[in-house]
Amino acid sequence: MVAVPVFAGTFEQWSTGRTLRIDYVHTGTATGEHFALERVRIEGEWPGSRTQTIDTTNRGKYLVELVDLATNRLLYTRGFSSIYGEWETTGEARREVWRAIPEAVRVPEPRHPAQLRLRKRQADQSFGEVWRLAIDPASRFVDRAPAPSAEWVALVDNGPAASKADLVILGDGYTSTQKEKFLADAQRASDALFSLEPYHSHKGDFNVRAVWTPAEHPGVSRPRAGVFRASPLGARYNSFDSERYILTLDDRAWRDAAAAVPYDFVLILVNERKYGGGGIFGLYSTAAADSGFADYLVVHEFGHHFAGLGDEYYTSPVVYEGFTAGRVEPWEPNVTALLDPATLKWRDLVEESTPLPTQWKKEAFETRSRAIQKTRTEMRAAGASEEDMEALFREEQKHFTKTLGEQPHSGEVGAFEGALYEARGFYRSSIDCVMFTRDEVGLCPVCRRAVEEIIDLYAR
Numbered sequence: 001m002v003a004v005p006v007f008a009g010t011f012e013q014w015s016t017g018r019t020l021r022i023d024y025v026h027t028g029t030a031t032g033e034h035f036a037l038e039r040v041r042i043e044g045e046w047p048g049s050r051t052q053t054i055d056t057t058n059r060g061k062y063l064v065e066l067v068d069l070a071t072n073r074l075l076y077t078r079g080f081s082s083i084y085g086e087w088e089t090t091g092e093a094r095r096e097v098w099r100a101i102p103e104a105v106r107v108p109e110p111r112h113p114a115q116l117r118l119r120k121r122q123a124d125q126s127f128g129e130v131w132r133l134a135i136d137p138a139s140r141f142v143d144r145a146p147a148p149s150a151e152w153v154a155l156v157d158n159g160p161a162a163s164k165a166d167l168v169i170l171g172d173g174y175t176s177t178q179k180e181k182f183l184a185d186a187q188r189a190s191d192a193l194f195s196l197e198p199y200h201s202h203k204g205d206f207n208v209r210a211v212w213t214p215a216e217h218p219g220v221s222r223p224r225a226g227v228f229r230a231s232p233l234g235a236r237y238n239s240f241d242s243e244r245y246i247l248t249l250d251d252r253a254w255r256d257a258a259a260a261v262p263y264d265f266v267l268i269l270v271n272e273r274k275y276g277g278g279g280i281f282g283l284y285s286t287a288a289a290d291s292g293f294a295d296y297l298v299v300h301e302f303g304h305h306f307a308g309l310g311d312e313y314y315t316s317p318v319v320y321e322g323f324t325a326g327r328v329e330p331w332e333p334n335v336t337a338l339l340d341p342a343t344l345k346w347r348d349l350v351e352e353s354t355p356l357p358t359q360w361k362k363e364a365f366e367t368r369s370r371a372i373q374k375t376r377t378e379m380r381a382a383g384a385s386e387e388d389m390e391a392l393f394r395e396e397q398k399h400f401t402k403t404l405g406e407q408p409h410s411g412e413v414g415a416f417e418g419a420l421y422e423a424r425g426f427y428r429s430s431i432d433c434v435m436f437t438r439d440e441v442g443l444c445p446v447c448r449r450a451v452e453e454i455i456d457l458y459a460r
Helices: 085-089 180-195 250-258 294-307 362-381 386-405 445-458
Strands: 015-029 033-043 062-068 074-080 097-110 114-122 125-134 152-156 163-171 206-211 265-270 279-280 283-287 416-419 423-429
Touching: 015 125, 015 250, 033 097, 033 125, 074 097, 085 097, 097 250, 152 180, 163 180, 163 250, 163 362, 163 445, 180 206, 180 265, 180 294, 250 265, 265 294, 279 294, 283 294, 294 362, 294 445, 362 386, 362 416
Parallel strands: 163 206, 163 265, 265 283
Antiparallel strands: 015 033, 015 097, 062 074, 062 114, 114 125, 152 206, 279 283, 416 423
């Protein structure tokens, strides 16, 4: 369920136009969660839309709401997901191991006392309240110290932040002598993103800025390799003990760095050769800048972060246990449980001649994919180089680009079984997509539309 908007007057009437950041700690296990306030601070001008303040896209595991205390009028909402939201589905959380993960939400600063509410997806996919906090913007406990300054470069400049989707690119593990390398990596990442639709056609709706955060040592932590770095943003491989999953738990560090410029979205490039990345809706995305598949990593992980696109692959190992609880319709816009083909959320894009569910050579794909996964595991255990691993990826890419592209329903929108880490019961909209494989096929029509809906939320 999405909160029904209640007219709250114009943005200028209820907001100062600045950004209010609420830092908190999210703690618990798979069976319960708790929130503890850390601080409330001002970051600078509000970068988001002044007109699209109510989020009706129904995306994310959580929803933040800002409500005027005196009138109970809804001022602002945004869906988002979090590291904690992923961690609680892991085996560690299910074993009742407690973790405390720092998080934050950002809202327009209200002119008058307000209430912040966090809501979470319930089993039926509706949102239920899990935390609320009274906010007095005039309180002396609101930190109004200026945001840390940093050098930055505009890579794409199309106008005021309030009418654009503002992307900031941060670098982790770049030393003081590698500034030019970082800027070149950031430009390449930006170019990779805007080479694909719908980003290409909507480039005028974006601003992109690169913020310079030099490190003492090159690279970031890779725990499985015994490599540890005190990098400025705290990015590291092996998140949730998944070898190539790159996250940072140092929430304040990357947010303070990003706050040097107006931003809605964040891409963290790590100065590493090893394949890896990550993306969480409404939080950030990460990518290994020197990987041979860096462009793919940027686009795929940004799809998670920007539009809440779900992973469509299902044959690769993941650390989540019970990530999909039952066969309810998932909130991710590009996957479905197909509970009722007549109400399929992308039904308007399906041709009458396309059957639902849509047949594809699933068994042949799974056989080949599992063989590649077995080879990959053996190569990793033997200490294979990144070059050798990328050669295997290219072989896989060549094979699946051909075999997935020459089937009866290739290029059609339908409901192809196998998605969201599950071989059965969940369906993706196209036989191939950058959210399914590393094939150079771009985003499918459903994913493209999902991206455009978020662009409209920030650039209108």
